[in-house]
């Protein structure tokens with residue numbers, strides 16, 4: 582570890598610098614922003630690392646950097662195009678500079694649950710989305726699930742009016758900015774690693790995220806409570822650079838692709854449960870969780886859904902129709 586972190590601090594990326602990698606192995610650096618063991622993405626990345634290092638020993642070696650220790654999501658895609666990191670799994674909200682097609686996943690109340698998201702992603706339209714950034718140098722390898730988003734603030738949120746005038750941290754996405762504006766709130770884009778501090782010091786009043794993120798980064802500790810709105814989703818694209826992927830020997834690429842597919846299937850099936858466990862952990866730790874009546878929730882739907890109109894051209898009416906058909 583000492584050698585690895587020293588090498589990192591010095592910006593040395595040679596394979597030999599990494600304790601876990603042997604000479605001659607292809608080094609796969611995977612950077613992400615969540616914890617490694619209590620989060621749908623973190624667990625999947627850890628499992629991928631384990632399997633690659635067990636099954637591809639001598640050929641390839643994966644080194645996962647969780648918790649934004651290597652890059653945050655604003656930096657990681659550029660770093661990937663530079664060849665400084667080979668894999669990442671930013672949320673679909675973080676690809677704005679590369680494609681507008683993923684905006685469908687940010688539209689509020691577009692999908693009722695993660696199964697609907699899964700069905701959309703595994704449809705032909707969803708599969709095609711993995712390749713929409715190829716001409717920009719990025720290749721989507723797999724959709725990874727997190728789950729439904731909840732709202733939290735430094736005061737109780739029951740009706741959408743309760744959010745009026747508050748500042749909400751958002752991921753850097755135009756859809757999410759528009760959604761917060763529809764609520765009469767002011768959106769503040771910010772890296773994930775800065776959210777806890779911003780909530781704690783009052784730089785922002787609230788945020789939206791999944792249970793695993795709210796628990797994993799302890800946001801509930803610095804909020805009045807969390808309202809179970811299930812108003813949107815956070816999901817990920819496991820992504821790599823086209824150049825790097827194509828540079829791999831065929832057998833290495835094939836074996837890696839198979840492992841990725843298996844890890845994806847195994848862990849996506851568990852993402853709902855991981856979030857449920859995180860919700861229970863929030864409650865157990867003394868966090869306040871508020872439920873909405875159907876009428877109260879409908880008020881959030883009525884206020885937020887008009888945001889779709891602004892982005893229909895970006896995402897395509899046919900994709901909205903397909904998503905809605907799945908929900909029905």
Ligand code: LMR
Nearest residue numbers: 614615672752773790794
């Ligand atoms: C966020 O920025 O809130 C999330 O995208 C973080 C994550 O990776 O789940």
